[in-house]
Amino acid sequence: PEQFFQWYIERRVESYCLGESRRLEKFLDSSLDVLYGNILSAVASSTQRVKDRKDQKDKISLWLDEFCRELTELINLPRSDLKGLEHQEITDIEFLSKAMAEALPAMENELREEFAVADLSWFEMKPHTILAEQFLGCWEQCPFCGAVCTNTIWGHDGDHQVLFHRPRALTGGWWDKTDHLVIDICSNLVASKCKFEVADARWIRFKRYRDAGPPFSNWKILPDPSMQAYWKWFVSHFRTEIETWHGKKFQGRGEIPQAWQRITKEEALAELDK
Numbered sequence: 001p002e003q004f005f006q007w008y009i010e011r012r013v014e015s016y017c018l019g020e021s022r023r024l025e026k027f028l029d030s031s032l033d034v035l036y037g038n039i040l041s042a043v044a045s046s047t048q049r050v051k052d053r054k055d056q057k058d059k060i061s062l063w064l065d066e067f068c069r070e071l072t073e074l075i076n077l078p079r080s081d082l083k084g085l086e087h088q089e090i091t092d093i094e095f096l097s098k099a100m101a102e103a104l105p106a107m108e109n110e111l112r113e114e115f116a117v118a119d120l121s122w123f124e125m126k127p128h129t130i131l132a133e134q135f136l137g138c139w140e141q142c143p144f145c146g147a148v149c150t151n152t153i154w155g156h157d158g159d160h161q162v163l164f165h166r167p168r169a170l171t172g173g174w175w176d177k178t179d180h181l182v183i184d185i186c187s188n189l190v191a192s193k194c195k196f197e198v199a200d201a202r203w204i205r206f207k208r209y210r211d212a213g214p215p216f217s218n219w220k221i222l223p224d225p226s227m228q229a230y231w232k233w234f235v236s237h238f239r240t241e242i243e244t245w246h247g248k249k250f251q252g253r254g255e256i257p258q259a260w261q262r263i264t265k266e267e268a269l270a271e272l273d274k
């Protein structure tokens with residue numbers, strides 16, 4: 001489930017940023033607009049400030065100091081990167097600011113052309129990774145049905161838990177000595193007299209599932225006779241797929257009740273929205 005989740009987020013981010021509306025390009029464009037305006041005004045205000053000063057020495061480095069200060073909040077432009085400019089024999093501030101103002105439009109156009117082919121490989125930290133980390137919860141799966149723990153903290157204290165378990169048939173659970181799938185969910189089973197088999201052919205009562213040791217003992221499964229309509233619909237609707245997948249049948253104790261088969265997709269989904 002974790003890998004699927006990562007994969008899903010990545011596809012969604014891709015289609016969001018690079019899909020028909022090319023949001024990434026638009027975003028870069030609008031960031032550039034803001035930046036461009038700010039650089040122009042930084043050029044103007046630095047020139048003004050340096051001109052106002054009476055001392056004539058080192059005007060260029062003063063100008064560069066001002067220029068970097070103006071932009072600190074906006075971009076990471078280390079003053080040291082501009083050292084080279086100091087050594088070029090520029091003494092006229094007006095000349096420098098004019099040269100800057102003239103060079104900027106060309107740079108802007110060049111960047112815009114690059115934006116047109118921008119993709120997510122540009123990002124040092126991939127957007128989907130950042131997003132997925134926001135959702136980093138517990139990924140433990142119920143050892144009986146495969147439902148994912150709903151705790152939102154990775155490596156949390158206490159038992160794993162999930163509000164709604166699924167029919168065991170989803171992970172291929174079957175009744176002993178038959179090829180009949182188990183339609184009951186974990187919460188039903190822990191209320192029953194049934195047993196399950198663990199390694200070395202030991203049989204454990206569902207009621208005492210913790211006796212089976214980890215991973216079983218790390219789960220808190222409360223007995224509950226009910227089951228979500230969603231899973232009733234799911235096993236009815238995907239019956240053939242599940243049967244083929246596990247090579248077993250919904251028969252005998254695993255017979256899908258008539259009532260389940262009458263549940264519509266809308267009813268099943270409506271329940272999930274609650």
Ligand SMILES: [Zn+2]
Binds near residue numbers: 146
């Ligand atoms: Zn379960």
Ligand SMILES: [Zn+2]
Binds near residue numbers: 139
């Ligand atoms: Zn958990």
